[in-house]
């Protein structure tokens with residue numbers, strides 16, 4: 001095994017730990033909605049939610065880094081260039097995350113000064129980490145980009161996947177610089193903030209996971225490189241062709257000019273197309289392989305990724321992307337419904353796929369199957385579907401009563417808290433969150449024990465032994 | 468067929484990305500003019516010296532924010548420079564307390580607490596504290612929040628000076644034009 005792949009395993013382990021932390025803070029965040037005086041003035045909702053969404057971003061980034069470190073040596077046929085620095089920076093990354101989390105938990109917020117932004121909290125959604133930590137993350141990301149670029153150059157294997165990946169990593173890193181400025185004018189602040197949020201998740205991350213899933217497909221199903229690379233190009237053409245100007249669906253109501261209603265509505269309405277294409281691709285591959293693969297968990301999580309990406313991002317995003325609807329759905333639980341489903345489908349499922357592939361290789365299982373993964377697959381997806389369903393109902397209720405009828409005033413917000421569909425939705429979200437958490441526990445158990453304590457035998461179905 | 472050739476799709480990927488990026492850059496240049504301070508949608512910070520209204524405009528078919536005659540905040544007339552410093556301070560306080568991880572601003576943020584886009588004009592403040600008293604009332608609230616609904620706002624230990632800066636921020640923000648969001652603001656109360 002390459003050192004790079006050993007590093008990948010570390011990244012996967014850290015990602016799964018953070019996934020667990022994120023799930024717990026998701027649960028606590030959801031609890032405030034049904035019991036608002038929970039830890040009031042001691043540990044407020046916003047702190048809980050900051051920990052939830054920042055660990056979300058971080059565990060996915062770690063999962064992506066791990067996936068690339070996992071596949072890169074196979075693609076280039078050599079050890080990753082600069083692997084020593086990458087190994088050191090993994091630990092730096094972990095320490096930074098631990099310190100930031102500790103400060104969020106203990107200090108929480110600071111006085112209204114630059115000091116707070118540098119050392120405690122920047123207070124901008126998803127990128128709350130203080131500036132010093134953001135600088136550290138930039139360094140980690142730059143070394144990661146260097147690893148990929150230098151290894152490619154040294155190997156002289158300019159494959160399609162590697163070229164797409166390299167060209168994608170540049171804007172991905174540059175956009176992160178958006179995590180630093182402090183802009184008084186809220187319109188401008190949000191204008192640039194959306195470059196980071198939207199152009200990450202609906203453009204650069206979408207391409208990055210496309211590269212990772214392309215490798216995973218070749219690894220898992222032995223798909224031909226020519227076909228996989230063609231699909232990747234189609235995906236880039238459509239994702240960026242629609243997603244770059246689709247950015248406009250966040251520029252309806254922040255003080256930006258009116259033409260964004262047309263531009264953003266039109267292009268973002270086309271954004272589901274590439275995601276539909278990926279579903280078709282997945283169904284085709286599944287059919288060709290008669291739903292069989294040597295690694296069943298990875299195979300099922302890959303299908304979940306394709307469907308989740310299309311339905312969670314494509315369909316749920318489309319529902320509220322036209323300005324006529326977004327005027328009322330904007331900034332409601334409806335948004336949260338889509339946000340959860342999309343992140344889960346597009347990214348979380350993809351990272352879990354690669355982790356299962358890595359587990360199979362490192363634990364020497366010729367086939368991977370069993371019972372535990374089925375339970376975790378079912379509980380996690382059921383929990384997620386239940387949560388986004390509950391949020392969708394609550395969100396439509398909120399759009400109707402608080403936004404459309406109530407006119408988004410304080411008293412409209414207060415009145416919403418007495419709408420049965422809304423309050424029940426908040427309870428249902430919390431309960432399905434518990435189901436999701438149970439699924440996470442089984443997933444962690446499965447990943448830790450598979451092919452180890454439980455032995456390869458159990459991981460291997462009886463039929464395979466006979467074959 | 469040419470569609471089976473990856474090079475065809477590679478060309479499509481490169482050209483669509485470059486074209487769309489170029490359009491985005493052009494629109495960005497234009498948009499930044501509109502949303503700069505003093506641009507057509509975003510008032511200068513000394514708007515905090517004036518009365519702000521947000522009402523349905525039949526000609527534009529949507530709610531429009533307007534700045535009217537003088538209505539001083541905290542009984543003071545701020546110069547443009549003072550107003551700019553005060554509002555900038557307000558933004559810093561808002562970030563330091565992560566208000567946006569409970570509230571939304573222009574509908575962006577978290578969904579645990581009411582939208583603050585037009586908080587300055589909220590009927591609860593506007594009806595109880597018309598005119599000059601409103602600034603002091605909201606200042607007192609953000610320093611020592613009281614509860615009217617199911618959710619509660621915690622005490623975030625703002626000093627008086629910090630709270631006043633935040634209120635100036637909210638007043639400035641309520642004058643930004645946002646293509647009619649939030650729609651129908653205050654309608655339910657005025658009926």
Ligand code: HEM
Nearest residue numbers: 201249268271313317318320321330331335339342343346
């Ligand atoms: C993997 C892809 C995607 C992910 C991970 C994702 C995630 C998110 C998240 C987290 C938000 C909430 C942002 C916030 O305010 O904090 C959001 C908002 C939004 N997304 Fe997506 N999204 C994806 C794709 C799409 C697509 C394809 C569409 C349209 C077809 C779409 C339409 C929207 C719209 C309209 C909003 C704004 C909601 C509002 O006004 O409050 N998204 N998305």
Ligand code: HEM
Nearest residue numbers: 026027029030335336339340343344348433436577578579
């Ligand atoms: C136990 C499971 C989970 C629970 C109970 C939960 C709960 C919550 C809560 C209460 C919020 C705050 C929403 C608000 O501002 O009103 C939130 C935000 C968010 N969560 Fe989760 N979450 C869970 C799992 C996840 C997972 C697995 C993902 C992604 C893979 C995720 C992604 C997000 C995102 C993107 C946001 C910000 C969305 C937005 O503001 O529009 N969460 N979550």
Ligand SMILES: [Fe+2]
Nearest residue numbers: 198202247249
């Ligand atoms: Fe978007």
